[in-house]
Amino acid sequence: MSMKNILIEKEENVAIVTINRPTKLNALNKATIEELHHAFNELDNDKTIKAILVTGSGEKAFVAGADIAEFAHFSETEGKELAAKGQALLFDFVQNLGTPVIAAVNGFALGGGLELAMSCHFRIASTNAKMGLPEVTLGVIPGYGGTQRLAQLVGKGRAMELILTASMIDAETAKSYGLVNHVVTQEELLSFSKGIAIKIASNSSVAIAKAIASINANYTDGKNGYEVEISNFGACFATEDFKEGTTAFLEKRKANFPGN
Template identity: 75%
Template sequence: MDFENVLIEQHTNLAIVTVNRPKKLNALNTQTIKELHTAFKRLDENTEIKVIIVTGSGEKAFVAGADIKEFSDFTVEEGTELARKGQELLFDFVQNLGTPVIAAVNGFALGGGLELAMAAHFRVASSNAKMGLPEVSLGVIPGYGGTQRLSQLVGKGKAMEMIMTANMISAEEAKDWGLVNYVVEQIDLLPLCKKLAGKITNNSSVAIAAAIKSVNANYTNCVNGYSVEIENFGLSFGTNDFKEGTTAFLEKRKPNFE
């Protein structure tokens, strides 16, 4: 896969997707969003890949926001379409991906960068990470799902504070608020993400995809998350992974999931 702004490394069952625009602090533009969509789509379709880690190139930034030059003169209609397409192509797409996505937040994760990290299934941050949604300081609001996912992760009050003040928070604050799961030194960031990925790959990918769908259902308007869980729980009984997992348990051995 050859891209201009995205790098992909594959290590057996693991893929690392790196946003590679270091001179722009890995800011998201339309092309990068399209490339990321294609990368995630192809990796999700690759049955060898069990986990995807997304990160940014260099040590300064995960993704330091959107490329403001690209939309500074947009009309209302163009701005609306920008948000709609972006959410559809990347942010909602990543959130609903059947393959687990871990965000390795190495440095600044601002605006669209934090929105990308929040779209991942969970987040690990380096100790130098700074996170925030500064959009209101530009006279706009988060448009790639930030107003929704931030409140889901940290609660309404904290989300309102972050959005309205446009302040950045530290990695430790993000951990205290539930925005990230772990904080480590930058040198340990990818090793920890790989370790967590290794634990995930030991389990049933079929069951994990169903769990992702069930968890996400709770945050979808007019959808009963409990009903989706019941349905996916029942469907699990018809999978080969269920047969292998339960058989391995009864035989007191490790399961060999296909």
């Protein structure tokens, strides 16, 4: 697939996906969502890639929302289809990806941009980052999982206030809320994020995928997270990574995980 709106770099078992629409503050349109789906799918199937960073081009925005011009005249049915397709193609897809995805939030993360960051497995922000879900100012609500994930991450009361007031918060406030894990300068953002990604990449990719699935199960209706954990724990014993990890531990050496 030809990529017009994103850039992909690979180094040290880490892929960096950059949303590259700087004149639109990296706003998400249909084409960008489709490109991101394709990129994440390809990277998840690339066994040399152990972690993925996603960020925005330039110094102003991670993703400053969705491309409003694309849906300003949609009907109710078209609106539902837009949300359903977007969630399936990108936001739910990223959340459930077996390869860990870290959002390096380098500026404004608003609307669909914050929803994308929240669908990642965790977030690191630059000091200039601003985050919010301002959809109610347009007469609509977050439609890419924002009402659900924000409440899961920061609690119901704070999510209610942020969504209903359409307020933006800065990076330090986001950290105090538990929305982001770390805050660093914009100059340090990618190198700091890469450092965490490389640390992840040194561990068993099979175990990491099982851990992601187990953690997500706690937030999925109809699933018992403890039962999923038990099942995935047992499944690890049948893997080559488990054999290598335990053998390396007993032999007092660094594990070299085969990834299966």
